[in-house]
Amino acid sequence: MQHVPAIEGKESQITQSGIKWIFPIASVRHLWSYHRRQAEALRSQKSFSKISILNITSGLIAEITSNDNDVDVQLLPGDLSSAADTVRTIAEVIYKTEGSIEDIGEVAQGYGDTVGSLIDNNTARIWSFTKSGFLERKITELLESMETLSRNIALRVTDSLQRRRREAISNETFTVAVSSKNIDFEVTMLPKKDAVHESSFEGKSPSSSRISIPSEVYRLAAENTNGSYVSHYEARFSSVAGVVTETRRLMYTQVSPSNVSVVNSDVISSKMLNVPVLNSD
Numbered sequence: 001m002q003h004v005p006a007i008e009g010k011e012s013q014i015t016q017s018g019i020k021w022i023f024p025i026a027s028v029r030h031l032w033s034y035h036r037r038q039a040e041a042l043r044s045q046k047s048f049s050k051i052s053i054l055n056i057t058s059g060l061i062a063e064i065t066s067n068d069n070d071v072d073v074q075l076l077p078g079d080l081s082s083a084a085d086t087v088r089t090i091a092e093v094i095y096k097t098e099g100s101i102e103d104i105g106e107v108a109q110g111y112g113d114t115v116g117s118l119i120d121n122n123t124a125r126i127w128s129f130t131k132s133g134f135l136e137r138k139i140t141e142l143l144e145s146m147e148t149l150s151r152n153i154a155l156r157v158t159d160s161l162q163r164r165r166r167e168a169i170s171n172e173t174f175t176v177a178v179s180s181k182n183i184d185f186e187v188t189m190l191p192k193k194d195a196v197h198e199s200s201f202e203g204k205s206p207s208s209s210r211i212s213i214p215s216e217v218y219r220l221a222a223e224n225t226n227g228s229y230v231s232h233y234e235a236r237f238s239s240v241a242g243v244v245t246e247t248r249r250l251m252y253t254q255v256s257p258s259n260v261s262v263v264n265s266d267v268i269s270s271k272m273l274n275v276p277v278l279n280s281d
Contacts, residue, residue, distance in 0.1 A: 032083065042089070048098065056090065057090070060117075063083075087118075101161075108176050111149060112180045112185065116181045117182075119237065161229060171194075184236045195230045196218060199232065230275075231274060236266050238266045
């Protein structure tokens with residue numbers, strides 16, 4: 001009988017010895033570790049091309065989605081956990097990507113596609129072999145990494161926009177927008193003179209809520225942010241409810257459907273970026 005290991009914050013692997021399945025030292029399969037090492041290696045580089053990241057994200061997506069089409073491909077919880085750690089690293093180093101603002105957008109799209117493939121109903125079966133609460137923690141980490149990614153995109157893009165301004169090119173608003181199967185997010189950089197409006201973002205499903213940032217928040221951000229721009233991000237995660245519900249259903253087959261559903265709408269997030277925390281004293 002084949003067993004898939006439950007994991008708790010560590011990657012796992014299964015091997016076969018004769019007809020008996022055994023559990024070796026916790027690890028992931030080589031290719032997943034390779035992608036993670038590639039991402040970690042970018043930390044020590046002063047800069048790198050977009051291809052360095054796109055090769056990693058495309059490789060991860062190919063491996064994750066191969067599980068959808070090939071019954072012989074056995075993804076492990078440790079593989080997905082390692083992939084989540086890899087994209088978190090990408091979020092932290094994207095600022096050093098060389099090239100145009102459009103290149104940054106292409107890298108962001110690869111990131112969004114990868115995260116979307118991790119938080120997908122097709123991965124619920126694999127996540128169901130983890131301990132209770134593990135998936136929710138991983139999703140939280142991925143949401144936090146998206147905020148990190150957005151913050152670093154804003155820094156990278158505003159640096160480029162301010163260089164253009166010094167070169168006598170007019171102020172402009174720029175948005176890096178990503179839309180994938182399960183995730184939509186935008187990072188918008190506004191010249192301070194234009195930061196006088198209210199923005200809102202809502203989920204796709206009828207039961208979803210809406211997040212609004214009032215104009216007063218933009219005004220305060222403009223007053224307390226260095227440089228010529230203010231930045232904000234908005235994100236919508238449409239698959240969280242489905243993958244969490246399906247994972248719990250598979251983990252607890254005796255639980256009634258009414259007790260399985262723990263999220264009933266899209267998860268949406270919005271935040272002003274790179275604004276110093278003000279002392280309330």
